[in-house]
Amino acid sequence: MKRLALIALLGCALPAFADRMPLPANTPASFKNECGSCHFAYPPALLAAKDWQRTMAGLKDHFGTEATVDAKTGLEIAAFLERNAGNPDKLGTAGEPPRITQTARFVRKHREVSAKTWRDPRIKSAANCEACHRGAANGSFSEHEITMPSGLR
Amino acid sequence: MRTIATLGLLLISIAAQAETPQQIRQIYATEAAAQQAGFTPSAKRGETLFRQRFALNDKMPACTSCHTDSPLNIGQHAVTGKSVKPLAVATNAERFADAAKVEKWFGRNCKEVVGRACTPAEKADFVTYMSEVR
Numbered sequence: 001m002k003r004l005a006l007i008a009l010l011g012c013a014l015p016a017f018a019d020r021m022p023l024p025a026n027t028p029a030s031f032k033n034e035c036g037s038c039h040f041a042y043p044p045a046l047l048a049a050k051d052w053q054r055t056m057a058g059l060k061d062h063f064g065t066e067a068t069v070d071a072k073t074g075l076e077i078a079a080f081l082e083r084n085a086g087n088p089d090k091l092g093t094a095g096e097p098p099r100i101t102q103t104a105r106f107v108r109k110h111r112e113v114s115a116k117t118w119r120d121p122r123i124k125s126a127a128n129c130e131a132c133h134r135g136a137a138n139g140s141f142s143e144h145e146i147t148m149p150s151g152l153r
Numbered sequence: 154m155r156t157i158a159t160l161g162l163l164l165i166s167i168a169a170q171a172e173t174p175q176q177i178r179q180i181y182a183t184e185a186a187a188q189q190a191g192f193t194p195s196a197k198r199g200e201t202l203f204r205q206r207f208a209l210n211d212k213m214p215a216c217t218s219c220h221t222d223s224p225l226n227i228g229q230h231a232v233t234g235k236s237v238k239p240l241a242v243a244t245n246a247e248r249f250a251d252a253a254k255v256e257k258w259f260g261r262n263c264k265e266v267v268g269r270a271c272t273p274a275e276k277a278d279f280v281t282y283m284s285e286v287r
Contacts, residue, residue: 039233124234
């Protein structure tokens with residue numbers, strides 16, 4: 001019984017680890033449909049609330065693409081992102097426009113990745129989490145679950 | 154009687170939701186015929202549109218920039234690297250099954266790649282090609 005309780009406790013504690021970032025069960029479908037079509041549906045914890053606000057306010061020119069959504073959807077997605085946003089003290093600043101890949105946390109976590117690796121056509125962009133984090137769709141960014149495209153390290 | 158009425162209602166609601174590539178093509182073809190008498194969709198013209206290089210956008214000069222030279226293949230977003238499911242119905246049964254979704258992506262992609270909204274005729278041709286290509 002004690003062991004069970006311990007396992008249960010551990011289970012609760014696991015999602016708190018920063019490399020486990022599954023999308024919450026109540027993630028609105030609009031987030032996956034609107035934000036997960038052209039790029040990976042990034043876990044909201046990867047940016048601070050104020051950076052998500054700036055991102056949502058700038059969808060007209062979203063990294064060179066017009067990505068506006070209707071007003072109702074925009075409010076729904078913004079509320080979801082802000083509710084589940086990351087801790088700005090841990091993430092660091094994200095630049096202007098805010099980029100997940102410019103946060104100090106992202107940079108530190110990826111410091112061993114060479115420029116050549118980033119350029120590989122199978123990866124193409126730091127936006128392509130799933131190229132190496134094969135469990136990313138399930139919220140796993142653990143370094144034990146990284147599989148680089150063959151020939152890269 | 155009530156059962157029949159319920160059944161009838163159910164059938165109507167299914168028909169309204171059951172969107173197929175044929176139905177979506179028909180929506181665009183009807184729209185095109187209103188502008189251009191005698192319009193019939195053409196898979197060949199659809200293929201030409203798919204392969205045309207518009208070269209307005211450095212990273213996405215053509216549909217093929219993300220969707221590859223064959224719509225039967227899995228594509229890759231030219232900027233983000235994200236995998237894109239095939240456009241062809243033959244290899245992706247989920248394509249052209251939701252009119253609003255189709256309209257949204259024609260809206261975005263035509264603007265970004267072609268540099269303007271696509272016409273109903275172009276959309277009808279494109280859907281026809283994607284439904285027929287093997």
